[in-house]
Amino acid sequence: MDFAGEITDPIHRYIRFSQAEKDIIDSAAFQRLRRIRQLAGAHLVYPSAQHSRFEHSLGAMHIAGLACESLLGKGYIDNAEVVEELRLAALLHDIGHGPFSHLFEEVLETRCRTSHEEMGRLIITKSEIADALGKNGYSADHISRLSFGQSNVHFLNEIISGGLSADIMDYLPRDSYFTGAEYGKIDYHRLISSYEVASGRLAINRSALNSLESMLISRYEMFKAVYFHKTVRSAEVMLLHSMINADDALALTDTSLENYLSITDEATLERLCALDNGMAARLARDYRDRRLLKCVYEKLLHKRDRHKRMDRKALSALEVEIAQAAGVDRSHVFADASRASSMPLTPSKREMFSVLVTDKKGVREVPVSEIPLVDSIAGFFDMLRIYTTAESRQKVERSVKKVLGDQETMEMGAGRLHGSVR
Structure with a gap:
């Protein structure tokens, strides 16, 4: 793959990108992710948690590339073009997030029964993203299916999301670094180098089971210390109720592309705070001023x-x-x-109950109940x-x-x- 440049990153050191990836990154739809924080209101508890969906998406692309290169070298992928397709899919897997990331998804589910994945499909196939992909010879529909776990090749879906995915291998160390919590340090290089494919599914060598166990425990600890922190959730509850109560007035869940691509964290908060006195405005202003x-x-x-x-x-x-x-x-x-x-969710949104493990004797599906420390939190x-x-x-x-x-x-x-x- 020919690279057009590289980006310095505190988690992965250097992230290289191709011309096709550059065209996506430079688009307004993707640049919008700079203005959507990865952890919504967590910065009110962890002041340095200011990182965004933008850099997480770059990191996921980088790790997806490493995973594909590992599988390419072992013959499980026979076409270098698949590597670029998976990198693009990982780059775009969060393109559909609304303001305050997963928090806005609660608003979407409550108000209009949609999800960030559905919005992501729309953005990839109907916006300037589709033009950038087509210009570089890629099908927007195909990349969209890869981004949201709908490929007919199951192990490719697992590289994008799930317990062995590029997504989890970027957000854990990234969230740990920017919050200052020490729980998210993982050895993803060891896991990726152990990747195999069995029965069409992603597998790992038995020698990497300890690394998997460590990553799942790290995820558990990050939920305790950061994602489900009672004060972090306090801030999120305020935003959630504010946005739901203000939706009729502000049409936040208008899912037209023009509206959806215009709403970001600070833009939405400003609109909420500018409302006439009422519950939505009071909660938004108290959130802004950290009166939680x-x-x-x-x-x-x-x-x-x-x-x-x-x-x-x-x-x-x-x-x-x-x-x-x-x-x-x-x-x-x-x-x-x-x-x-x-446990992390699989690409089909089911809980991860087992992992495929290979060794000299062959392939075995190992239930998480056989991984002692993981079983204790299952x-x-x-x-x-x-x-x-x-x-x-x-x-x-x-x-x-x-x-x-x-x-x-x-x-x-x-x-x-x-x-x-x-």
Whole structure:
């Protein structure tokens, strides 16, 4: 592959790019990712977490290239063009994210039943991205299918997303570096060098099982320390409710390309803060000024099997009951249910329950239950939290004990969840 230049990166040192990749990177649709933070409101807890979807996408492209080169050298990929296609797919896998990253996806799901993947397909196939791909001889439809796990070649999908993917191998060390949390350091070079293909699926050599175990534990620890941190989620709850309440006024979930490509973190926050007085404006301004909601209750449920999640209707009823018991306005109480799987999701959005392992004896599908430390965290968990404003804290805390029972109240630590989480 001929490279047109390189970018200095704190995680991967140098990221080289081809002319086709340069044309994508230079497009306005891709440059927009500079203005969408990777971790939404986490910078209000970890001040250096200012990194964006832009650099994560570059990193994912770089690692996808390393993975493909490893498989090309072993004969599992017989065409160098596939390497470039996978790099482009990884580069574009997050192109559909809205403001505040995964947080906006909660708004999309609530308001219009769509996802960032669906928006990504639209951007890749209908915007200037499609023109840039076509100009360089690539099919936008084909790259879109690769980007979102729809290739007929299963192991190619697994390079983009899943437990052995370029996505996880970039976001863990990148998020760890920029938050200052030390949990996300992983040996992805060892994993990539061990890649094999068996039965059309991505596999690893048995000698790399320890590296896989370490990466999955690192992911678990990052969820405890960063992604599900109670104060990080406080900021996200504020933005979530602000955007949902303001959607009718601001048409945030207008999924036309012109509108969607215009909404970024700061642009959206500015529009929210500029609203006339109301719940959406109050929450947005408090978020901007870091006057965050206070967590007065949290309960962790960790189960081996998936179970029904509290829906928005149930959470809303709980908010009403707690507010009435506290004698405060309903708008001062926020019930939040966060769910995650201990294991990464496969390209088909199912939990990773096993990994294909090769050795001199052949190929075996190893359940995660046979990887001791990983088995100890396997399963699903739900975190129920109740947040309130600073002025209502004491009243709501007392009412929560009446409504939910003080035996369930867990000690508020220094931002760490207690028990097993994702």
